[in-house]
Amino acid sequence: MLKYGYYYLTFTIMSTHDKEVFDAIAGEAIRQRDGLELIPSENYVSKAVLEANGSIMTNKYSEGYPGRRYYGGQEYTDVVERLAIERVCKLFNCKFANVQPHSGAPANLAVYAALLEPGDTVMGMDLSHGGHLTHGHPMTLPAKIYKFVTYKMKDPETGEIDYDDMLRVAKVEKPKLIIAGFSAYPRTLDYKKFVDIAKEVGAITMADMAHIAGLIAAKALRNPFDDGFDIITSTTHKTLRGPRGGIILTRESEEIAKKIDKAIFPGIQGGPHMHTIAAKAVAFGEAMTPAYQEYAQQVLRNAKAMEKVFKDNNVRMIGGGTDNHLILADVFGSLGVTGKESQAVLDEVGITLNMNSIAGDTRKPLDPSGIRFGTPAITTRGFKEADCAQVAELLLETLKNKDNTEKKEEIKQKIKALASKFPIPESFV
Numbered sequence: 001m002l003k004y005g006y007y008y009l010t011f012t013i014m015s016t017h018d019k020e021v022f023d024a025i026a027g028e029a030i031r032q033r034d035g036l037e038l039i040p041s042e043n044y045v046s047k048a049v050l051e052a053n054g055s056i057m058t059n060k061y062s063e064g065y066p067g068r069r070y071y072g073g074q075e076y077t078d079v080v081e082r083l084a085i086e087r088v089c090k091l092f093n094c095k096f097a098n099v100q101p102h103s104g105a106p107a108n109l110a111v112y113a114a115l116l117e118p119g120d121t122v123m124g125m126d127l128s129h130g131g132h133l134t135h136g137h138p139m140t141l142p143a144k145i146y147k148f149v150t151y152k153m154k155d156p157e158t159g160e161i162d163y164d165d166m167l168r169v170a171k172v173e174k175p176k177l178i179i180a181g182f183s184a185y186p187r188t189l190d191y192k193k194f195v196d197i198a199k200e201v202g203a204i205t206m207a208d209m210a211h212i213a214g215l216i217a218a219k220a221l222r223n224p225f226d227d228g229f230d231i232i233t234s235t236t237h238k239t240l241r242g243p244r245g246g247i248i249l250t251r252e253s254e255e256i257a258k259k260i261d262k263a264i265f266p267g268i269q270g271g272p273h274m275h276t277i278a279a280k281a282v283a284f285g286e287a288m289t290p291a292y293q294e295y296a297q298q299v300l301r302n303a304k305a306m307e308k309v310f311k312d313n314n315v316r317m318i319g320g321g322t323d324n325h326l327i328l329a330d331v332f333g334s335l336g337v338t339g340k341e342s343q344a345v346l347d348e349v350g351i352t353l354n355m356n357s358i359a360g361d362t363r364k365p366l367d368p369s370g371i372r373f374g375t376p377a378i379t380t381r382g383f384k385e386a387d388c389a390q391v392a393e394l395l396l397e398t399l400k401n402k403d404n405t406e407k408k409e410e411i412k413q414k415i416k417a418l419a420s421k422f423p424i425p426e427s428f429v
């Protein structure tokens, strides 16, 4: 048996049966062990989640929903899907859940399919201000079917959303659905204002909480349902620390929940991935523990520690800083290093993050002005505020010395030493 930190590679059959794939997985295990993962949408799952995800549940077809399937032999698949539903409803304080979406993008597509007719209008956050591709990027299928209109930040220096303009546009465009949610926005949204605007124009509200769902489940951040949102969609593999997958939650309307179930199956998906649903159930169970609540609070404290280092070094952050797990920094404006260069040079020293466009970016998306990074994964490894401050210092030191080979080698060794101090844990409970 090969052991790479927490990744017990027990695939003794695969290592001889398919050495090419095995070697790639082993290489990835070492990369994850030795580097620092700052991509804010990534995390490490527990061994229990991995075991469920790699289980024999993958063999089963279970089209339909618990108690109403199109195939026989469902006594155990029904158990895991019911457990996942029950647990996620408890975590988010809602009445209905669909745990079958294969990922975040199909979850969003299913909500559109459930509630909209072709040509209907949807309002979402402008992509250049932090919104997600699935909220209306012209290259996506939803953008070809529905009309998307957007809202933006009033001022990228504070990050506050321009709610007055949002109301003005909503009154003119009459969206049927208003989406709160983002993949590159570091501040808090005023969910109550979204609900008020939606009420004024008769829209349904959906919060795409893919990035911060785990922080909401742990009550470290506000739950949009508490302000009256109708629907929450999310991925399960980011702060929620589960397998790759999606969920759709409905606060209280059975009518909406039924439409969503039909939109997932048979609307856009076939058989559910029961191994993933089993792993989701395990992750939701873990998210109910006090240890997970402490984890979520630490994610926020760690992001604040990194924010302070960036502030002290006069590096501009979009929104002026962070209220959640992520930071979007204007490295081109502040240090003269582009997002693409930053990503590449940080890869060299073992820090993984991603280049990102910033509001009003004058550069192209494939070499933008910004970088996006966050604390969910390193917090899972046990990093605390002082460690995160050190990571932020090393990150900036790398960018300031991007052409200094000796310095980069020195930083790389420091990163490796830091990573080895914090092995990826096997269990969180």
Ligand SMILES: Cc1ncc(COP(=O)(O)O)c(C=O)c1O
Binding pocket: 041, 103, 104, 105, 106, 108, 132, 134, 181, 182, 183, 208, 209, 210, 211, 235, 245
């Ligand atoms: C806000 C938001 N919604 C949806 C998605 C899509 O999720 P997936 O990549 O699992 O399809 C993402 C992924 O980054 C996201 O950040």
